Amino acid sequence: MAASLHLNVGSLNSPLNLKSVAKQSPRPTRIRCASPAVAAPPKRYSITLLPGDGIGPEVISVAKIVLKLAGSLEGIEFSFQEMPMGGAALDLTGIPLPEETISAAQKADAVLLGAIGGYKWDKNEKHLKPETGLLQLREGLKVFANLRPATVLPQLVDSSTLKKDIAEGVDLMVVRELTGGIYFGKPRGFGTNEKGEEIGFNTEVYATYEIDRIARVAFEIARKRRGQLCSVDKANVLEASMLWRKRVTTIAADYPDVELSHMYVDNAAMQLVRYPKQFDTIVTNNIFGDILSDEASMITGSIGMLPSASLGESGPGLFEPIHGSAPDIAGQDKANPLATILSAAMLLKYGLGESNAAKRIENAVLDTLNKGFRTGDIYSAGDKLVGCKEMGEEVLKSVDSPVGAAI
Numbered sequence: 001m002a003a004s005l006h007l008n009v010g011s012l013n014s015p016l017n018l019k020s021v022a023k024q025s026p027r028p029t030r031i032r033c034a035s036p037a038v039a040a041p042p043k044r045y046s047i048t049l050l051p052g053d054g055i056g057p058e059v060i061s062v063a064k065i066v067l068k069l070a071g072s073l074e075g076i077e078f079s080f081q082e083m084p085m086g087g088a089a090l091d092l093t094g095i096p097l098p099e100e101t102i103s104a105a106q107k108a109d110a111v112l113l114g115a116i117g118g119y120k121w122d123k124n125e126k127h128l129k130p131e132t133g134l135l136q137l138r139e140g141l142k143v144f145a146n147l148r149p150a151t152v153l154p155q156l157v158d159s160s161t162l163k164k165d166i167a168e169g170v171d172l173m174v175v176r177e178l179t180g181g182i183y184f185g186k187p188r189g190f191g192t193n194e195k196g197e198e199i200g201f202n203t204e205v206y207a208t209y210e211i212d213r214i215a216r217v218a219f220e221i222a223r224k225r226r227g228q229l230c231s232v233d234k235a236n237v238l239e240a241s242m243l244w245r246k247r248v249t250t251i252a253a254d255y256p257d258v259e260l261s262h263m264y265v266d267n268a269a270m271q272l273v274r275y276p277k278q279f280d281t282i283v284t285n286n287i288f289g290d291i292l293s294d295e296a297s298m299i300t301g302s303i304g305m306l307p308s309a310s311l312g313e314s315g316p317g318l319f320e321p322i323h324g325s326a327p328d329i330a331g332q333d334k335a336n337p338l339a340t341i342l343s344a345a346m347l348l349k350y351g352l353g354e355s356n357a358a359k360r361i362e363n364a365v366l367d368t369l370n371k372g373f374r375t376g377d378i379y380s381a382g383d384k385l386v387g388c389k390e391m392g393e394e395v396l397k398s399v400d401s402p403v404g405a406a407i
């Protein structure tokens with residue numbers, strides 16, 4: 001059975017033109033997702049690698065080699081600069097996102113991140129947590145649009161926790177707002193209430209321009225997919241969601257070809273496991289997108305399969321698997337590197353506009369799965385169980401298969 005891997009917004013041959021989003025925005029905005037349209041795009045790119053913590057270094061070292069080979073087969077050369085981030089940076093420098101790291105990331109053509117976090121730093125004060133470094137990185141790169149595709153591959157349908165007939169054919173895209181909402185809103189902190197009890201508090205806040213720009217990205221994506229956009233919010237309770245729904249509805253007027261629906265997040269969480277095929281493109285805020293994309297990942301078989309691309313108005317994109325640092329399996333060569341390898345494909349496609357090299361990686365991943373290689377998280381009886389490194393080696397072997405080859 002021919003498999004297709006929809007890491008993209010539509011088909012691999014119809015890249016999303018995010019620049020058109022900018023033109024229609026009431027607040028001028030230009031999203032860079034590919035090299036500027038000058039005569040000949042540079043074939044040499046600088047990539048900042050942020051391995052981070054836990055399984056991060058394991059999956060990044062595999063993805064780096066795959067990226068390098070796919071690039072070289074397409075006449076692309078990379079210079080990689082590895083920088084500390086998260087817990088690794090805390091141990092080295094005392095802070096989770098050193099100035100040198102953010103500065104290198106801002107100057108690069110694209111940034112590939114593994115994952116951050118771990119038990120060792122869990123009790124740190126908030127400003128000294130690895131997670132704070134990741135939020136600072138996203139903020140520093142101004143990457144507000146986080147694309148998280150979740151596709152059930154025929155090869156992995158038995159790895160899904162859902163029944164085959166429910167999981168089969170699922171192909172959805174979560175468009176998550178990434179630099180606003182409760183992860184960034186102020187006021188936030190700790191204090192005491194009127195009874196003298198300790199409290200912790202955060203603020204869910206969205207400005208119109210933040211909703212408008214992510215809504216436009218989502219409408220553009222939906223337009224290039226199956227033309228359906230579901231906006232997920234909690235507008236029955238939260239003011240920030242009420243504004244969200246109002247603005248998304250307003251923006252919809254510019255996209256008459258896209259069918260817009262609205263869903264409360266609690267229902268969306270339920271619908272995702274009840275009948276996930278009803279979803280094409282989902283647009284939602286930062287926290288709901290974080291949670292729903294993790295949930296969607298299990299429909300596809302494993303969180304170890306889901307890549308992501310985070311794009312901003314200008315500057316380099318940030319590409320990372322959606323999973324965390326998985327401290328429970330770190331250092332054991334058990335991690336599934338495919339989410340990071342596929343993030344490298346998204347980097348090529350959306351970050352650099354190098355679709356052929358991206359396709360080489362996507363095909364290689366499918367080829368490797370077709371040959372039956374599986375890490376533990378997607379293993380079923382009869383498969384060939386491999387570790388992180390061997391999975392990477394198998395993908396590497398398939399990378400030089402001809403672009404566009406039927407798999």
Ligand SMILES: NC(=O)C1=CN([C@@H]2O[C@H](COP(=O)(O)OP(=O)(O)OC[C@H]3O[C@@H](n4cnc5c(N)ncnc54)[C@H](O)[C@@H]3O)[C@@H](O)[C@H]2O)C=CC1
Nearest residue numbers: 115116117118303304323324325326327328329335336377
């Ligand atoms: N983007 C990032 O760097 C993120 C970092 N984190 C951090 O990661 C740490 C662990 O968080 P958790 O909630 O446990 O989430 P997690 O995603 O790290 O792990 C959840 C479960 O999925 C498994 N898993 C994750 N990635 C896998 C892979 N590639 N292959 C096979 N199995 C995989 C883990 O073994 C674990 O059982 C925390 O410190 C958290 O803050 C969590 C989410 C995102």
Ligand SMILES: CC(C)CC(=O)C(=O)O
Nearest residue numbers: 117131132134135290322
């Ligand atoms: C680790 C956090 C900063 C956020 C998170 O879980 C994510 O964005 O995936």
